[in-house]
Amino acid sequence: MTSYLSSPVDYLRKLIEKSTSKLVKKIPSFEIESKKIEQFGDYSSNIAFLLAPFLKQSPLKTAQKIKEEILKNDSWLEKVEIAGGGFLNFFFKKEFWIKALNFFPKIKKAPKSKKKPTVIIEYSSPNIAKPMHVGHFRSTLLGDFLANLYQYLGGWKVLRWNHLGDWGTQFGKLIVAYKKWGDKKKIEKNPISELLALYVKFHQEAKKNKNLEEAARNEFKKLEEGDKENRKLLDWFARESLKEFHQIYKTLGLKEFDVEKGESQYEKENIQTIKLLKKNNLLVESQGALIVDLKEENLPPALIQKSDGTTLYLTREISSLLYRIKKVKNLSRILYVVGSEQSLHFQQLTGILKKLKERGVIKNPPLIEHISFGIVLGANKKKLSTREGRIIKAQDLIKQVIQEARKIVNTKRKELPLKEREKIAQAVGIGALKYGFLKEGRNSTLIFDPQKFLSLIGNSAPYLQYTLVRLKSILKKSSHITKKEKNRWEEVGALELALIRKIISFREVLIKCQKESSSHILTDYLFELAVKINEFYEKIPILKDENLSRKKFRLLLIKKAAFVLEEGLKILGITAIEKI
RNA sequence: GCGCCUGUAGUUUAACGGAUAGAACACAGCCCUGCGGAGGCUGGGAUCGAGGUUCAAUUCCUCGCAGGCGCACCA
Numbered sequence: 001m002t003s004y005l006s007s008p009v010d011y012l013r014k015l016i017e018k019s020t021s022k023l024v025k026k027i028p029s030f031e032i033e034s035k036k037i038e039q040f041g042d043y044s045s046n047i048a049f050l051l052a053p054f055l056k057q058s059p060l061k062t063a064q065k066i067k068e069e070i071l072k073n074d075s076w077l078e079k080v081e082i083a084g085g086g087f088l089n090f091f092f093k094k095e096f097w098i099k100a101l102n103f104f105p106k107i108k109k110a111p112k113s114k115k116k117p118t119v120i121i122e123y124s125s126p127n128i129a130k131p132m133h134v135g136h137f138r139s140t141l142l143g144d145f146l147a148n149l150y151q152y153l154g155g156w157k158v159l160r161w162n163h164l165g166d167w168g169t170q171f172g173k174l175i176v177a178y179k180k181w182g183d184k185k186k187i188e189k190n191p192i193s194e195l196l197a198l199y200v201k202f203h204q205e206a207k208k209n210k211n212l213e214e215a216a217r218n219e220f221k222k223l224e225e226g227d228k229e230n231r232k233l234l235d236w237f238a239r240e241s242l243k244e245f246h247q248i249y250k251t252l253g254l255k256e257f258d259v260e261k262g263e264s265q266y267e268k269e270n271i272q273t274i275k276l277l278k279k280n281n282l283l284v285e286s287q288g289a290l291i292v293d294l295k296e297e298n299l300p301p302a303l304i305q306k307s308d309g310t311t312l313y314l315t316r317e318i319s320s321l322l323y324r325i326k327k328v329k330n331l332s333r334i335l336y337v338v339g340s341e342q343s344l345h346f347q348q349l350t351g352i353l354k355k356l357k358e359r360g361v362i363k364n365p366p367l368i369e370h371i372s373f374g375i376v377l378g379a380n381k382k383k384l385s386t387r388e389g390r391i392i393k394a395q396d397l398i399k400q401v402i403q404e405a406r407k408i409v410n411t412k413r414k415e416l417p418l419k420e421r422e423k424i425a426q427a428v429g430i431g432a433l434k435y436g437f438l439k440e441g442r443n444s445t446l447i448f449d450p451q452k453f454l455s456l457i458g459n460s461a462p463y464l465q466y467t468l469v470r471l472k473s474i475l476k477k478s479s480h481i482t483k484k485e486k487n488r489w490e491e492v493g494a495l496e497l498a499l500i501r502k503i504i505s506f507r508e509v510l511i512k513c514q515k516e517s518s519s520h521i522l523t524d525y526l527f528e529l530a531v532k533i534n535e536f537y538e539k540i541p542i543l544k545d546e547n548l549s550r551k552k553f554r555l556l557l558i559k560k561a562a563f564v565l566e567e568g569l570k571i572l573g574i575t576a577i578e579k580i
Numbered sequence: 581g582c583g584c585c586u587g588u589a590g591u592u593u594a595a596c597g598g599a600u601a602g603a604a605c606a607c608a609g610c611c612c613u614g615c616g617g618a619g620g621c622u623g624g625g626a627u628c629g630a631g632g633u634u635c636a637a638u639u640c641c642u643c644g645c646a647g648g649c650g651c652a653c654c655a
Contacts, residue, residue, distance in 0.1 A: 031596070031597095031598080033596095033598085035599090036602075037599080040599070044598090044599085046597095049598080049635070049636080053635095058635085083599075084598080085599085085636085086635085087599065127655075165655060167655085168654065168655055169654065169655090286652080287652075288653085291652075291653095298583090299583095300583085300650095300652080303653060306653040310653085312652090312654085312655085313654075316655095340584085340585065340650090342650085342655090343585085343649085344583085344584080344650055344651070345655090374585080374586080374648085374649090375648075375649070409618095412618070439593085439604095440592085441593080444586065444587095445585085445586070445647085445649085449591090449592085452592065455604085456618060457604090457605085457619095458603090458604045458605060459603070459604045459605085460618090463618070463619090465618090466616085466619080467618095467619090470615075470616055470619085471615095473615070477615065478615085512596095521594095527603080527604085528603090534620070535620070537615065538619070538620045538621090539620080541614070541615065542615060544614090544615080558615095580616090580618075
């Protein structure tokens with residue numbers, strides 16, 4: 001009944017649909033926008049522009065007609081204006097906004113069904129024996145955010161999946177290097193940097209000694225053929241590396257993964273995969289290797305087995321996909337949060353899945369979606385290469401950001417005990433880092449400048465954290481707010497209205513984030529909300545107000561805004577601290 | 581060579597084809613007798629180029645220019 005209170009947009013949409021159904025047979029999909037400029041109303045629609053050609057009238061006249069119909073059907077609008085040659089601008093009554101604020105954030109709960117569809121969100125996926133670097137942040141943070149978002153919005157069983165890179169000829173190189181120059185104790189002490197050093201040394205030596213590459217290929221071949229010694233080494237490398245990765249995840253405050261499974265775990269499945277593809281006449285021999293022809297999909301051929309009989313990245317990806325389809329109940333969607341440089345890879349994977357479906361091998365394949373994002377380049381616009389040591393390690397960056405936050409806390413909050421300052425520095429530093437990645441749309445190439453992530457002012461996590469702390473501080477100092485009290489104060493000003501509008505649209509923003517698999521819509525929204533609320537309490541003293549009902553109303557506003565900020569930060573994975 | 585992506589203030593960026601292109605940083609000023617100044621307010625400054633489609637183009641199409649990423653035995 002009151003669901004329109006949580007979504008004015010839905011209300012308007014239905015209203016417009018009802019009001020135009022007499023005018024045309026089929027209503028084209030139209031737009032309802034929340035407007036930032038006050039004179040354009042609370043929301044506006046372009047419906048008249050779209051209907052005008054059907055009615056063979058000017059947009060202006062069409063708008064006039066629609067407006068007449070709307071006024072017959074509606075009871076919540078203060079007025080409807082026509083402007084800009086045919087835009088319909090809607091102004092809600094204040095009464096509506098006050099009711100909506102009291103109602104927020106209640107929503108209609110989706111009926112509880114036992115068979116929730118499962119979504120796998122695959123992200124982070126670091127390579128064993130290599131340091132995690134800034135390139136991994138985009139996947140890791142966006143993936144964690146998406147998983148939080150799906151959980152928050154409900155209706156899904158979410159599986160967080162870490163697909164570890166622990167297979168391939170590079171491990172042949174590492175085994176050669178370890179056998180030649182490795183030191184077990186050193187590695188146990190400092191696993192990844194020691195393993196990386198070995199890897200780098202291999203490449204240096206390989207320039208002089210050409211037999212090394214050959215030896216590496218051999219060691220990897222042995223690994224694929226099940227050599228126990230090499231397998232043991234690989235598993236050990238993996239265990240030691242994971243220790244460090246988990247440390248980073250913990251520092252970043254990520255939720256734990258439900259599944260952490262390396263590429264090396266699909267040996268049996270690889271055999272099955274190749275059998276399956278062969279059986280369905282999908283494999284073709286070409287230059288001694290086995291490929292799937294994807295001309296029908298307008299894609300280059302997909303290499304499945306090398307001429308020496310070993311598998312490739314794509315082969316293991318297919319195996320992993322088939323494994324998930326077999327093991328995960330109600331699997332209906334997989335989001336691969338992986339860089340855009342792999343887009344061909346996922347197109348090929350999709351193409352192969354399609355062919356398997358056409359042949360009836362897989363009946364209800366999940367929707368697989370590559371959530372791609374632009375690569376992260378160094379400040380010199382060059383790719384961050386592990387091999388050449390041209391990377392910014394995750395741990396170093398985290399330390400740097402926390403240090404920056406610590407400096408500020410130490411000067412601004414000298415009076416707090418050390419422990420508390422440290423807690424703040426952590427939350428602020430890591431928050432700023434995460435926010436820095438999440439606030440950007442995911443398509444553009446990110447040129448990574450560490451300085452940028454050290455900024456703790458402006459559109460940043462600390463600004464939001466700071467705002468929230470202040471809001472909470474105001475609420476703490478007030479005792480005039482209870483849940484039961486209704487707000488009767490109705491002389492709401494423009495600032496308050498803008499705030500209510502913003503607060504109410506929280507859920508719409510989240511849904512948009514889900515639809516577009518992007519976090520920047522939420523960060524932008526939270527920032528705008530914070531700016532508005534800062535402006536609000538900067539200009540209007542609340543606690544000193546002698547008009548009690550106005551004061552109560554404003555406190556309610558603060559309370560709801562704080563709620564949105566806190567929930568929003570949680571979904572972003574940023575800690576909302578009590579003190580700052 | 582082929583394919584995909586990107587081009588917006590000095591910098592980093594936002595805008596399902598919509599009205600006056602929105603921010604942040606930096607820069608120039610202003611506001612501490614105030615619910616926490618990691619704040620608030622004011623100001624200057626931008627759509628790579630040329631065509632086309634449209635009532636309306638940063639957005640769509642074509643051709644350029646510039647950058648990035650892929651393209652068979654790496655992952």
